[in-house]
Amino acid sequence: MHRLRIKHTHTSDYEILIEPGLFARCREIIQQQVPSDRYYVITVPPVKEHYLKLLKEQFVRNEIKLTVKVIKDGERSKCQATITTILDFLSTHHANRHSVLLALGGGVVGDITGYAASIYMRGIPYIQLPTSLIAQIDSSVGGKTGINTFHGKNLVGTFYQPSLVIIDPIVLSTLPEEEYCNGLAEAVKYGLLDKTIFEFMEHNIDEIQTRNSTCLLQLIVYCCRHKAKVVSHDLLEQHLRASLNLGHTVGHALEKITNYNYFRHGEAIAWGILAASFLAQQRKFIDSATLNRISNMLASFNLFKPLRKFSFSTLLDIMHHDKKKSTDFLTFVLPVSIGKIQICDDIKEEELLLALDYIKKRGTVQ
Template structure:
C-alpha cells in the first residue's frame, strides 16, 4: 500500500516518457511541478463549468505563484463538448492568447476535457506541450494516461483525434471527494477493467476492498496507482495500438456502440457505465463461445452489480436499436479493421486476449439474445 504519500508511476517512452503523480494535495502543487519540467512556460487551462466552479481558482493561484501566466478556457460540461465546434473554440482562444509552440495546454477536468484539450494541443502549431490534471476517477486511471485524444462525430465516438502524449499527469486523489457518486462508480469500471485484463489478483483485491476504495484513503490511492501502472506498462509496449494496447479496449467495443446508440446522452449512459455493460457482455459472449466458464461471467456481473454499476443492456433506460442496429454501431467502431470484427474476449478472470475475425453472425445472434431476452 502507498498510504497517503505521493506515488509516482513512470510511462517509459524514452525521451517522451513522463511521470504520473498520484496522491493528495497535488492540485496546489501543479505550478511548481510544471515549472520544474517546463521553465518559463505560459499556459491555457481548458476546463468545464462544473470543474471550474470547484477547482479553477486553486489551479490558477498555484500556477501564478510559480510564475506561470494562465488563460482559462471554460466550456460546457458533458460528452457533447467533444465536438468540432468546441475544438475550434479552444484552438481560437489558445491562438488569441498568443501562446507559442513551447507553451502548454493544461486539461483540468474529466475525460471529455482531457481528450478535447489534448487534441487541441496536438494540432495547434503542430504540437504544443500538454499537461493532464484529471479530476474524475475515470480520467485519473484511464483517459489521462497514454496519449489518446479526440472528439466524437455523428458516426461514432473518438473517430477523429491524434496521439499526443502529455508531459506530466497530476492525479490529486482529494478532488475525487467532490465527485457525484454516479460519476465515481462509472470511473471505477475502468479500475476493475485492469484486473480483468491481466491482473486477477488485483480484481480479487477489488472484490474484497471496493468499499474502502470508494470511501478514500490508502486503498483508493493504491487502486489508482495500480491502474496507472497497468496502463503505463501496456502503453510502453505498444504506444500506437498496433498490438497489445488493444487489450485496454476490454468492454469498449460493446460500450462505445451503446453510447452511440444513446446519442451520448449522459442522463441515460455515461462512458464508464457503457464500459461496465460492455465488460459484462464481453465475458458473457466469451462464455457463449466456450472460451471461458459461465462462472467467470457471473463473477464479473456480480461485482459490477455490487458496486451499483449497470451490467445488462436492460439496465440502460430508454429505447435502443435492435440487434441489427447495434451491429451497425459496432461495425463503425475504429477497432474494426477492413470490415473484420475485433473484440477483446477472455479465457477467464485476468485472461483477456485480442480476438480477430469474430463472425458477425455470432455477434448478431448474441445481441438478439441480450436484447430480446
C-alpha cells in the same frame, strides 16, 4: 509519492505522479518539469467551481500568467466546434510553441485538450490534471486524444503524449456518486486484464464504494501502473494496447445510439464488458461462475443503467464503423480467465446478436 514513467522510443519519457494533496502544490511541479511563461487552462463549469481558484492562486502568487477557457461539460462537447473554439482562444491570447496547455477536468477535457495541443502550431506541450476517477485511472495516461463525429466515437484524433500527469485522489471527494461509479467500470476492465486488481477490488468492495482513501489510492496506482506498462510497449495500439479496448466496442456503440446523452462512458462500458464476457462464455473461454463474478462486480458498483430500446441492426451498423474493425468480422477483446484476455478478430454477427440479446434481457428495457 508514487512515480510511474511512460517510456517509448518514439516519444519523450514523461511521469505520472500520484499522491494525495498534490494538486495544492502542483504549480511548483509543473514549472520544474514543464517550464513556460504562459500556461493555458481548459476546464468545465463543475471543475471550475471546485478547483480553478486553488490552481490560479498558485500561479498568481508566483506572477506566472495563467489564462483560462471554460468549455461546455459532457461527451457532446467532444466535437470539432469545441476544438475550433479552443484554437481560436489560443490564437487570440497569443499562445506560441513554448506555451503549455493544462487539462483540468475529466476524460472529456483531457481528450479535447490533448487533441488541441497536438494540432495547434503542429504540437505544443500539455499536462493532464485529472479530476474524475475515470481520467485518473485511465484516460489521462497514454496520449489518446480525439473527438466524436456523426459516425462514431473518437473517430478523429491523434496519439499525442502529455508532458506530465498529476493525480491527486483527494479531488475525487467532490465527484458526484454517479461519476465516481462511472470510473469504476474502467477499474473492473483493468481487473480483467490483471488478476491482482480484480482480487483487490473483490476483497475491498465496501471500502471502494465508500471511497476509503487508502484503497482508492492503491486502486489508482494499480490501474495506472498497468496502463503505463502497456503503453510503454505499444504506444500506437499496434498489438498489446488493443487489450485496453475490452468492453469498448459494444460500449461505444451504446453511447452513439443514445446520442451521448443517456449513458455515462463507464455505464456503457459496463454493458460492453458483460457482452464480451458472455461471448467468452459462449466460446468456452470462461465458465458461468466466472461470468457471474464479473457481472456481480459490475452490479456492486451500480453500473447497469437500464437499457433503452435499441435496434440490433443499428447497433451492429455502428460497430461495423468502429475504428477497431479491420475485416468483415468484428474484433473483440474477450476474457479467457480473470487476469487474461484474448483478442478475437473473427466474431460473427450471429454470435454478437446472442450477446446483445443477453444484455438486453439483463437490462430493464424502457
